[in-house]
Amino acid sequence: QRIAVLNGPNLNLLGERQPEVYGHETLDDVRALCRRGADAAGLELDFRQSNHEGELVDAIQELRHSTVGLVVNAAAYTHTSVAIRDALAVVTAPVIEVHISNVHRREAFRGHSYLSDVVDGVIVGCGTQGYELAIARLVRLAADRAA
Numbered sequence: 340q341r342i343a344v345l346n347g348p349n350l351n352l353l354g355e356r357q358p359e360v361y362g363h364e365t366l367d368d369v370r371a372l373c374r375r376g377a378d379a380a381g382l383e384l385d386f387r388q389s390n391h392e393g394e395l396v397d398a399i400q401e402l403r404h405s406t407v408g409l410v411v412n413a414a415a416y417t418h419t420s421v422a423i424r425d426a427l428a429v430v431t432a433p434v435i436e437v438h439i440s441n442v443h444r445r446e447a448f449r450g451h452s453y454l455s456d457v458v459d460g461v462i463v464g465c466g467t468q469g470y471e472l473a474i475a476r477l478v479r480l481a482a483d484r485a486a
């Protein structure tokens with residue numbers, strides 16, 4: 340059984356990119372954090388990043404039946420992408436949307452997400468710990484389903 344984490348555009352530059360907003364950890368650090376969470380739950384981890392909307396749609400389609408749950412930080416596409424929204428709406432496993440920064444304390448355009456009302460939960464403004472929290476939530480939901 341595996342858990343998937345999908346990261347959108349510019350998150351490959353984490354650590355270098357606006358550290359005052361996103362912190363100093365790199366995407367590899369986030370991957371390691373997610374790996375620890377998955378390992379602790381006895382799950383495999385599928386961790387991906389893409390700068391391309393269609394690639395993210397392809398990944399969501401590919402993963403739609405094969406994961407215990409999906410963590411998605413669609414980055415800027417959160418605020419623009421009906422295509423990613425429509426793809427997520429097809430996923431049967433639970434999906435948690437994550438944003439490292441508190442999008443509600445930033446520019447107004449970041450306050451709207453095309454994804455939030457088609458996912459199961461949203462974690463915002465908790466830094467990279469949000470990924471850890473999202474994985475913990477997916478593990479709990481999977482345990483509840485198994486019970």
Ligand code: DQA
Binds near residue numbers: 350440
């Ligand atoms: C982000 C917030 C988005 O508004 C932004 O475009 C990102 C990262 C976050 O994790 O805080 O690229 O999703």
